[in-house]
Structures are given as structure tokens and as C-alpha cells.
Amino acid sequence: xxxNEAVAEAAVKAGIKFYAAxxxxxxxxxxxxxxxxxxxxxxxxxxxxxxxxxxxGASISDGKSMTSTSGPGFSLMQExxxxxxxxxxxxxxxxxxxxxxxxxxxxxxxQGDVLQSAYGSHGDRYPIVFYPNSVSEMxxxxxxxxxxxxxxxxxxxxLSDGFLGHLYETVELDKIDxxxxxxxxxxxxxxxxHYTGLIxxxxxxxxxxxxxxxxxxxKVKERTEKIAKNYAFYEYLENEKxxxxxxxxxxTSRVIxxxxxxxxxxxxxxxxxxxxxxxxxxxxxxxxIIVIEMNDGQYKKEIERVLKREIESxxxxxxxxxxxxxxxxxx
Amino acid sequence: MxxxxxxxxxxxxxxxxxxxxxxxxxxxxxxxFEELKLKKEDITVVSGIGCTGRAAGxxxxxxxxxxxxxxxxxxxxxxxxxxxxxxxxxxxxxxLIGIGGNHLIHACKRxxxxxxxxxxxxxxxxxxxxxxxxxxxxxxTITSPYGNEEDPVNVQGIVRANKRFxxxxxxxxxxxxxxxIKEAIQHKGFSFVEIVSNCVENYGRRLGFKNAxxxxxxxxxxxxxxxDAKELEWDEIGIIK
Numbered sequence: 001x002x003x004n005e006a007v008a009e010a011a012v013k014a015g016i017k018f019y020a021a022x023x024x025x026x027x028x029x030x031x032x033x034x035x036x037x038x039x040x041x042x043x044x045x046x047x048x049x050x051x052x053x054x055x056x057g058a059s060i061s062d063g064k065s066m067t068s069t070s071g072p073g074f075s076l077m078q079e080x081x082x083x084x085x086x087x088x089x090x091x092x093x094x095x096x097x098x099x100x101x102x103x104x105x106x107x108x109x110x111q112g113d114v115l116q117s118a119y120g121s122h123g124d125r126y127p128i129v130f131y132p133n134s135v136s137e138m139x140x141x142x143x144x145x146x147x148x149x150x151x152x153x154x155x156x157x158x159l160s161d162g163f164l165g166h167l168y169e170t171v172e173l174d175k176i177d178x179x180x181x182x183x184x185x186x187x188x189x190x191x192x193x194h195y196t197g198l199i200x201x202x203x204x205x206x207x208x209x210x211x212x213x214x215x216x217x218x219k220v221k222e223r224t225e226k227i228a229k230n231y232a233f234y235e236y237l238e239n240e241k242x243x244x245x246x247x248x249x250x251x252t253s254r255v256i257x258x259x260x261x262x263x264x265x266x267x268x269x270x271x272x273x274x275x276x277x278x279x280x281x282x283x284x285x286x287x288x289i290i291v292i293e294m295n296d297g298q299y300k301k302e303i304e305r306v307l308k309r310e311i312e313s314x315x316x317x318x319x320x321x322x323x324x325x326x327x328x329x330x331x
Numbered sequence: 332m333x334x335x336x337x338x339x340x341x342x343x344x345x346x347x348x349x350x351x352x353x354x355x356x357x358x359x360x361x362x363x364f365e366e367l368k369l370k371k372e373d374i375t376v377v378s379g380i381g382c383t384g385r386a387a388g389x390x391x392x393x394x395x396x397x398x399x400x401x402x403x404x405x406x407x408x409x410x411x412x413x414x415x416x417x418x419x420x421x422x423x424x425x426x427l428i429g430i431g432g433n434h435l436i437h438a439c440k441r442x443x444x445x446x447x448x449x450x451x452x453x454x455x456x457x458x459x460x461x462x463x464x465x466x467x468x469x470x471x472t473i474t475s476p477y478g479n480e481e482d483p484v485n486v487q488g489i490v491r492a493n494k495r496f497x498x499x500x501x502x503x504x505x506x507x508x509x510x511x512i513k514e515a516i517q518h519k520g521f522s523f524v525e526i527v528s529n530c531v532e533n534y535g536r537r538l539g540f541k542n543a544x545x546x547x548x549x550x551x552x553x554x555x556x557x558x559d560a561k562e563l564e565w566d567e568i569g570i571i572k
Contacts (some may be wrong), residue, residue, distance in 0.1 A: 017412065018408065018411065018412050020408070041411050041412055043407075043408075043411060045404065045437075046433055046434065046436075046437035047433065048432055049401060049404070050401075050404035050433075051404075051405075051410060052403040053397065053398070053404040053405045054404045054405070054407055054411070055379070055408060056397075056405060056408060056409030057395065057397075057404070057406060057407065057408025058404040058408040058411065058412035059407040059408075059411065060395060060409070060413050061375070061408070061409040061416070062409075062412035062413050062415045063392075065408075065412075065414070079396060079398055080401070083397065083398050085394075099397065141563065168472075188371065188375070188393050188409075188413065189371075189374075189375065189392070189393050189413070189416060189432065190370045190393070191392075191393050192339070192371075192391050192392055192393065193393050193394075194387065194388050194393075194395075194396065195393075195394070195395045195396065196387075196388065196395070196396035197396060197397065197398060198396065203388070204388070205385075205388060245560050268455055
């Protein structure tokens with residue numbers, strides 16, 4: 001199975017009812033698989049903004065929904081991610097990253113949208129972002145993304161990259177461990193609720209009321225912090241002889257796996273909220289921490305912020321990644 | 332059910348300026364719901380951003396107020412997910428024809444079974460009176476201080492390009508407006524109703540209209556009701572389907 005196909009098949013397992021997207025390499029295969037699913041409402045939209053807005057409308061009015069894209073489309077979706085946050089609408093957005101900015105290097109893989117996935121939309125938000133590193137994990141964490149979206153009543157971003165999206169691996173579906181969280185709440189049409197991108201209380205816009213805003217954002221922040229605890233996914237490969245901790249995620253963590261013979265490796269799967277507690281505890285004993293990623297040190301900045309110490313960075317830019325290059329830089 | 336039951340009366344007076352046409356559109360849309368004996372559970376109103384974007388919040392049912400320009404895809408998402416519901420879009424000319432113009436073309440293409448009501452007041456009212464895609468040539472606004480050099484969008488042409496239901500009416504011709512909205516709701520497939528509407532505060536006032544009454548009187552004198560037309564001239568109101 002291919003990484004992108006795994007996302008589509010897992011979405012079906014998670015109980016998706018609606019999917020809309022716009023073609024973009026290297027994410028299109030998710031669309032191709034979804035187009036064939038007769039039990040799921042499928043729309044090939046006119047652009048990514050329409051795709052994500054339709055998914056929001058479908059999620060509010062009916063049930064689980066998803067859209068998928070790559071960097072350029074993800075940029076177009078940012079405003080809508082804010083709307084899903086404000087209207088507290090569960091939604092899964094998959095971003096199969098490619099090299100940017102702009103059209104960039106179509107369609108070499110990249111991890112350049114890591115910060116955008118958390119900070120791209122305007123205003124304060126507390127998103128949940130996952131980034132698996134294998135095809136079977138794409139399957140598992142697609143389902144977990146739906147679960148987290150339902151539980152947290154908001155958008156969840158599932159990151160992938162051109163490598164993972166197009167990677168073919170054997171997947172033993174019956175060995176993947178997951179539970180599906182069902183949609184809860186009153187059927188759309190049976191109330192007088194007003195879903196609005198404005199700050200509101202009981203369906204009435206409160207656009208000049210600072211207190212209402214502060215109460216709302218506090219509620220969302222605390223809820224996300226609490227619920228994210230149930231999704232604290234990571235992998236820690238400890239090498240007792242090493243005083244250096246390598247941090248890598250997604251496809252980069254696969255490439256550097258042979259380095260575990262020499263170094264300890266920490267791989268966050270829940271990228272946001274950053275795994276602060278886990279990182280603080282694990283990082284204590286290491287003299288040196290190096291983040292290896294296919295961008296110019298985006299997640300390194302997050303780790304520095306959390307650990308409040310100097311972190312080294314090995315950026316892998318331009319869509320090409322080789323273990324030998326990383327080994328050279330580690331010398 | 333009385334038309335007031337479809338509205339959140341407790342929220343009135345509305346946030347719109349005195350002399351605004353949106354209230355007439357909202358009220359008469361609710362009156363059509365009453366005449367068609369629609370159940371509240373079976374309808375939803377979706378709007379975009381701007382003065383008319385606030386309309387959805389005054390309807391007493393589950394409603395959605397989306398992003399600027401994105402009312403149509405939001406409503407299409409609802410309709411495709413919930414084909415059992417009547418889905419209305421109520422938004423302005425800037426929202427539906429300007430920033431959201433691409434979605435209008437594609438909703439026409441898809442023939443999604445929704446009714447789009449466009450309160451066309453020819454101006455960006457909420458932001459203070461800037462030129463809209465429907466502002467006529469020569470008109471002075473705060474972003475066309477020497478007169479608008481461009482033609483307005485031919486929205487009839489866009490909707491009719493795929494032979495979809497198109498209607499025009501005004502906030503003066505209330506009985507006509509009701510019959511047009513009624514027919515649009517009953518029409519199977521995509522329907523678009525352009526309601527020429529009065530914004531005295533940020534548009535008419537600067538053109539020399541003293542009050543909303545003057546603007547409505549102008550609609551009365553300008554627009555003629557036509558029947559069985561193949562295409563509406565700019566000063567004609569009616570239905571083409």
C-alpha cells in the first residue's frame with residue numbers, strides 16, 4: 001500500500017462521510033482512492049478554499065470530513081482552519097509537503113510546512129498536529145487525527161511529505177492498533193445554533209466583548225492541552241553510550257534510523273502541541289541536542305523554546321536527503 | 332407557523348443602519364418560508380461576510396456564518412452532506428460576486444440544489460463604502476473618487492452561461508420579490524436571485540439620495556417587471572430559467 005492510499009483507506013475506517021479536495025502532487029492519490037468510494041460524498045472542488053469550506057459545511061451539518069493537499073493548497077486553506085477553530089468544527093486536513101515557498105520544486109519532498117501547520121492561520125490557536133513516518137503509521141494516525149478532531153472539536157493537521165505519500169510498504173492492517181471515536185452531538189437542523197467565525201456566545205455575535213473572547217480562548221486552550229495528553233505519541237530510541245540526542249520526525253527519522261547505533265534518537269509524532277513534558281525529561285542527560293529536518297531549522301526553534309537551551313540544527317534543504325550527507329554534518 | 336417564528340426576534344433591532352434594504356430581504360425570505368410551510372428542521376441559511384453576511388444570525392434555526400466569499404462552498408458542503416435540507420445562501424454582492432466569484436461559477440457548473448440570494452447594494456457597506464464588483468460605471472465611491480472606470484460584473488451572464496435559474500428583483504417590489512424567492516426555493520437545481528437593494532448610508536447618500544425612501548422610489552421608477560424574457564435588460568426584473 002502507498003502512504004497516500006493508507007490515508008484514504010484509514011479515513012474510511014474512521015467513519016468519514018464527506019471528502020473534498022483539489023488535485024495537487026504529491027497528495028492527489030488520496031483523492032483518487034476517495035473518488036472510488038461510493039458510500040462517501042466526494043467533491044473534486046474548484047480550488048482548495050472551496051474544498052476545505054465544503055468539508056467544514058459537511059462536518060457541521062452531517063459528520064466526519066476531511067480534505068488533503070500540499071503546501072500551495074495548504075496556504076490557501078489557512079483562513080478556513082481559523083474558521084474551523086472558531087466554530088469548533090472537527091476536521092482533518094492532510095498536508096503532503098513539497099518544497100516551497102511558492103510553487104517551489106514540484107514536487108520534491110520537504111518538511112517546510114511544520115511551523116505553518118501550527119501558526120499559519122491568523123489569531124491565537126492551539127492546533128493538534130501529527131506526523132507519522134511509515135505507511136502503516138499513516139493509517140494509524142489518520143484514524144487518530146479523526147479521533148482527536150472529534151474529541152477536541154476542532155481542526156487536526158496530519159503532516160506527510162512527498163516521500164511518505166508515495167512510499168509503498170507492506171502493511172499488516174490487522175496488526176494496527178486503534179479505536180474509533182464516533183461523532184457526538186445533536187443533529188444539524190434540530191436547534192437554533194449559529195455557527196459563526198465571529199466570537200459569539202449562545203449563537204449571538206459578541207464582537208466587542210473582551211470578556212467573552214477571553215473566556216472562549218481559555219476554554220479552547222485548556223481543552224486542547226487536556227485532550228492532547230491522550231495523544232502524546234512519540235518514539236524514543238535510547239543509546240546509553242551516547243551523550244547526543246538526535247531529534248527527527250517524518251521521513252527524516254526513517255533516513256537517520258541507522259544512526260541509532262551511535263546516538264539516541266527522539267521522534268515526535270504529535271508535533272503540536274510540542275511534547276514539552278516528555279522532551280524536558282528525556283533531554284536532561286544529553287550534552288548536545290541536534291534537530292535534523294528538511295527545512296531550515298523550524299522545529300529546532302520550537303525545541304529551543306521549550307527546553308530553553310541551545311539546540312543544534314542540521315537542515316536538509318532542496319528536496320534531497322542522504323544519510324551520508326547527514327553523517328558528514330555530524331562529524 | 333408565522334414568519335416571525337423563523338427569525339430570532341429577540342435579536343431585533345438588527346445591527347443594520349436605518350434605511351438598509353437587508354431587513355426587507357430577511358423579512359420577506361422568512362415570509363416565503365411561512366408561505367411554503369417549511370419546517371425549521373428542513374432549512375438552513377448560510378452567509379458570508381459583510382453587512383448581508385450578518386443575515387444568517389437572525390434566522391431562528393441552525394445557521395452558518397462563514398468566511399468572506401466562501402458562503403457558496405460552505406452551503407454546498409451542507410447540501411451535499413444533507414440533501415434532505417433546503418439550503419439558502421444569503422449574502423452580498425461583494426461576497427458572492429467579488430471575492431467569491433469563482434465559487435459562483437462552479438456552483439452553477441455543479442448545479443448544486445441551493446438557492447443563492449444576493450443582496451446587491453452595489454457597494455462594500457460594512458467597510459465604509461468602497462466600490463463593489465456591481466458598482467455601475469461612472470459612479471463615485473471612496474475607492475473610485477473620480478468615477479468608476481469599470482463595468483459591473485454581468486452576473487446574469489455567469490449564471491445563465493450554464494442555463495441556471497436567474498432572477499432579479501428589488502427591495503421596492505416586495506410582492507415580486509416574494510414570488511421570485513418562492514420560485515427559486517422550489518426550483519430543483521441551482522438558483523440565483525439578485526435583489527437590487529438600498530444602502531443609503533454608504534452609497535445612496537453620496538449619490539445625492541436624501542433617504543432610503545428616495546432610493547426605493549428610484550427602484551420603482553427604474554425597474555420594469557417582465558415575464559417570459561430570455562434575458563433581462565439592466566432595468567428589467569423577472570425570472571429566467
